[in-house]
Amino acid sequence: MAILLRKETGVVVQGITGREGSFHTKAMLGYGTRILAGVTPGKGGQEVEGVPVYDSVVEARESHPEITASIIFVPARFAPDAVYEAIEAGVELIVVITEGIPVHDTMRFVRYARMNGVTIIGPNCPGVITPGESKLGIMPGHVFKKGNVGVISRSGTLTYEIAYAMTRAGIGQSTAIGIGGDPIPGTGFIELLRMFEEDPETHAVVLIGEIGGDMEERAARYIADSGYSKPVVAYVAGRTAPPGKRMGHAGAIISMGVGDAESKIRAFKEAGVQVAELPSQIPELLSKALKR
Amino acid sequence: MKLYEYEGMELFRRYGIPVPGFEVASSPEEAAEAAGRLGGRVVVKAQVLVGGRGKAGGVKIADSPEEAGEHARRILGMSIRGERVERLVVAEAVDIARELYLGIILDRSIGAPLILASPEGGVDIEELARTKPERILxxxxxxxxxxxxYHIRRVARFLELPPDAQKQVGQILSGLYRLFIENDCELAEINPLVVKKDGGLLAIDSKIxxxxxxxxxxxxLQERAGREMNKYEAEAxxxxxxxxxxxxxxxxxxxxxxxxxxTMDTVLVLGGRPANFLDIGGGARADRVEGAVSLLLSHPKAKILFIxxxxxxxxxxxxxxxxxxxxxKAEAKKGMVVRLKGTNEEEGRRILEENGxxxxxxxxxxxxxxxxxAREV
Structure with a gap:
C-alpha cells in the first residue's frame, strides 16, 4: 500500500509544455502515472505526449474531474501563482518541483494550502513515488522497488542513493517522498510520519535529514512522545558543514546556533531512532529493525 | 545575502527607524572629514560581514576628527576573521542609558515571521538564547x-519601556516589519536598539x-551579490x-x-578531510562538469579529487x-577517484577507462x- 499517491490518482502537470515539464511527463507516463491533463496558460488545445493541454487548472479539472493531484514545473517567478491556482481549482495534493522560489512566497502559499486542507510537497523537491504504481516527480523510477518501508527525505540524489542501496538489499519502499531542500517545506517529517503510522503496509520508516532548521529534532520528539509504533532509521547529512554557509539547498544552513548535524543525531538517538553513520548502513539497520 | 551595517542603517532610515548621523568612509582622510561634519564625539566602525569586530579592535571612539583619522588608519586593511576591512562607518556617538534587542526572523518551524525582543540588547542573541531564554520574547x-x-503593546511592555517611549517602539517595529517584508528578509535585526540618556530610541547597529x-x-542588491567571495567562489x-x-x-x-x-561526511568518517562542497546540480552536461573539475584542479588546497x-x-x-x-587541458595532475552510477553508466565507464x-x-x-x-600527498 502507500500514502499520498496511488495508481489511480489522476494528475495534472502544470508547466507541461516547458523543457522540464515535457521531459518528465514522458518519464512519468512511462512509469505508469495517470496523467490526465497538462496546463500552460495560452497553450490550451495543444498536446504533449498525447496529454491534452489546457489554459487553466479549472478547465483541466472540468474536463477531467478525476484529477486530484498536480505537479508543478513552472519557473520560480510564476510558481506561486501556479500553486494558488491549483489550490483554488480544488486539487488535493500539489508537488512543487521548482527550485529557487523566494522563501517569503513559499511561506504564504504553504499557509494558504494549510488553510484549505491541501497537501503541498516541496518546493525544490524530487517529488513522491509509490513504487510499482505511480510517480509524481523527477526521480529515476528504476532505483525504487515496491515494498514496505516508507522513505522521507530532504534530499534528491541522496534519496536515490539510499533507495538504490535498499533495493539491492531486497528492501522495497511503500512510498518515498522528497520533501525538498528549502527552509519552509509544504509538508514536514511529522505529518508524513503520521501518515506512515496509519498505513498498514508500511512496516518501517527511513528519515533522511540534513543540516538546517530543527525539523529532525521535532520529528525525534514526536517519535518519542507519541510512542511511534514502527521502527525508524535515520541518516543526517552535513556533519562537515561549517556554520553560516549554505550547503547547496536553501534550507541547508546552520544559523543562529540552530541546525547542526550533531544536535539532530543526538535527538534521534535519544528518541530511540537508529542512526546510520554512512548511507550504506541503512539497509542493514532496516533488516535488523524489520526482523524484530 | 548579508548586508553591511551601513546598508542596513540606510534601510532603517528609509523605513522611518531613527539612526544616529553617520557617513561611510574608505580612507583615513574621508573618516576625519566625516567626523568633522558630524561634529563632537564619533564612533569609527569597521564594515565587515563576519561577527566579532568589536573584540578584534574594529570599533573605536574618537573625540576629534584627527583621532577619527588615526583610528581609521589602523582599522582599514585590518583582517577580521579573514575578512579585510575596506570601509568604515563614522557615526555620532550616543549617550546610552539602556541597550535593547529587536529583530524579526523568518521562523522555519512555524513558517511565519517571528518578532524577537529582549530588554538585554548589545549581546549576541544566540548567546542570550542559551543563557537567558526567558529574557527573549x-x-x-x-x-x-x-x-x-497588540503585537506592538506586547513588545513594548516586555522591553520595560516608559509609556512615552511605547509610541516610538510602535513606529520602529512597524518600520522594521515593513522592511522585513518588502526586502524579502530572512533576518532584520536592530542590536542594540538604545534608549538615550535624554529619552528616545535609536538603532545603532544593523544585521540584515x-x-x-x-x-x-x-x-x-543583485548587483552587489557575491562581493565577499574569493576567486574560486566567484568562479563557481x-x-x-x-x-x-x-x-x-x-x-x-x-x-x-x-x-x-x-559524500563529504563519508570522507570524514573514513578519516579524510574534504576541501570543499561542490554540487554540479541536476542534468549537468560535459561542459559544466569540465568547469567543475578544472576549478578544483586549479585549487591549491584540493590535492585529490573525489567525484x-x-x-x-x-x-x-x-x-x-x-x-x-x-x-x-589541466596543467597540474592530481590523484583522482571517480565513482559513477546510474544513467549511461557503461558508456561513462568506457570513456574514462579508455583514458586511464x-x-x-x-x-x-x-x-x-x-x-x-590524500594520505600519500
Whole structure:
C-alpha cells in the first residue's frame, strides 16, 4: 500500500509544455502515472505526449474531474501563482518541483494550502513515488522497488542513493517522498510520519535529514512522545558543514546556533531512532529493525 | 545575502527607524572629514560581514576628527576573521542609558515571521538564547494579517519601556516589519536598539540577511551579490555551482546537495578531510562538469579529487567526457577517484577507462580510496 499517491490518482502537470515539464511527463507516463491533463496558460488545445493541454487548472479539472493531484514545473517567478491556482481549482495534493522560489512566497502559499486542507510537497523537491504504481516527480523510477518501508527525505540524489542501496538489499519502499531542500517545506517529517503510522503496509520508516532548521529534532520528539509504533532509521547529512554557509539547498544552513548535524543525531538517538553513520548502513539497520 | 551595517542603517532610515548621523568612509582622510561634519564625539566602525569586530579592535571612539583619522588608519586593511576591512562607518556617538534587542526572523518551524525582543540588547542573541531564554520574547505574526497593535503593546511592555517611549517602539517595529517584508528578509535585526540618556530610541547597529532566491526582484542588491567571495567562489558562482570551501585536502564534486554532503561526511568518517562542497546540480552536461573539475584542479588546497555521481537526469557519459576534457587541458595532475552510477553508466565507464581513469562502483569504497590517496600527498 502507500500514502499520498496511488495508481489511480489522476494528475495534472502544470508547466507541461516547458523543457522540464515535457521531459518528465514522458518519464512519468512511462512509469505508469495517470496523467490526465497538462496546463500552460495560452497553450490550451495543444498536446504533449498525447496529454491534452489546457489554459487553466479549472478547465483541466472540468474536463477531467478525476484529477486530484498536480505537479508543478513552472519557473520560480510564476510558481506561486501556479500553486494558488491549483489550490483554488480544488486539487488535493500539489508537488512543487521548482527550485529557487523566494522563501517569503513559499511561506504564504504553504499557509494558504494549510488553510484549505491541501497537501503541498516541496518546493525544490524530487517529488513522491509509490513504487510499482505511480510517480509524481523527477526521480529515476528504476532505483525504487515496491515494498514496505516508507522513505522521507530532504534530499534528491541522496534519496536515490539510499533507495538504490535498499533495493539491492531486497528492501522495497511503500512510498518515498522528497520533501525538498528549502527552509519552509509544504509538508514536514511529522505529518508524513503520521501518515506512515496509519498505513498498514508500511512496516518501517527511513528519515533522511540534513543540516538546517530543527525539523529532525521535532520529528525525534514526536517519535518519542507519541510512542511511534514502527521502527525508524535515520541518516543526517552535513556533519562537515561549517556554520553560516549554505550547503547547496536553501534550507541547508546552520544559523543562529540552530541546525547542526550533531544536535539532530543526538535527538534521534535519544528518541530511540537508529542512526546510520554512512548511507550504506541503512539497509542493514532496516533488516535488523524489520526482523524484530 | 548579508548586508553591511551601513546598508542596513540606510534601510532603517528609509523605513522611518531613527539612526544616529553617520557617513561611510574608505580612507583615513574621508573618516576625519566625516567626523568633522558630524561634529563632537564619533564612533569609527569597521564594515565587515563576519561577527566579532568589536573584540578584534574594529570599533573605536574618537573625540576629534584627527583621532577619527588615526583610528581609521589602523582599522582599514585590518583582517577580521579573514575578512579585510575596506570601509568604515563614522557615526555620532550616543549617550546610552539602556541597550535593547529587536529583530524579526523568518521562523522555519512555524513558517511565519517571528518578532524577537529582549530588554538585554548589545549581546549576541544566540548567546542570550542559551543563557537567558526567558529574557527573549517571541511573537509570531500571521503574514496574511501583518503586524497588529497588540503585537506592538506586547513588545513594548516586555522591553520595560516608559509609556512615552511605547509610541516610538510602535513606529520602529512597524518600520522594521515593513522592511522585513518588502526586502524579502530572512533576518532584520536592530542590536542594540538604545534608549538615550535624554529619552528616545535609536538603532545603532544593523544585521540584515536577504533571501538569495529573491534577489531578482531587488536589482540594486543583485548587483552587489557575491562581493565577499574569493576567486574560486566567484568562479563557481559564475558557473552556477553551489560551492563552499573547507579546510581539508580532498576536493569533492557530486550531483545534488544531499549527496554532496553525504559524500563529504563519508570522507570524514573514513578519516579524510574534504576541501570543499561542490554540487554540479541536476542534468549537468560535459561542459559544466569540465568547469567543475578544472576549478578544483586549479585549487591549491584540493590535492585529490573525489567525484561521486549518481546519474538520474545527469548522464554518466556526459560526466565522463567533462572529466576527460578537463584533464586534457589541466596543467597540474592530481590523484583522482571517480565513482559513477546510474544513467549511461557503461558508456561513462568506457570513456574514462579508455583514458586511464579507473571507475569505482560503490561510494564507500571510492571514499576510502580518496582518503588513502590524500594520505600519500
Amino acid at each position: 517571541k511573537t509570531p505574526v500571521e503574514p496574511f494579517l501583518g503586524l497588529k497593535p 540577511i536577504v533571501d538569495d532566491n529573491s534577489l531578482y526582484r531587488h536589482p540594486e 558562482r559564475r558557473l552556477g555551482f553551489s560551492y563552499v570551501e573547507l579546510d581539508g585536502n580532498i576536493g569533492v564534486i557530486c550531483n545534488g546537495a544531499g549527496l554532496t554532503m553525504a 561521486n555521481i549518481l546519474g538520474g537526469i545527469t548522464r554518466c557519459d556526459e560526466v565522463a567526457r567533462g572529466i576527460v576534457n578537463a584533464l586534457g 581513469i579507473h571507475v569505482v562502483d560503490e561510494m564507500d569504497e571510492a571514499a576510502r580510496k580518496a582518503v588513502e590517496l
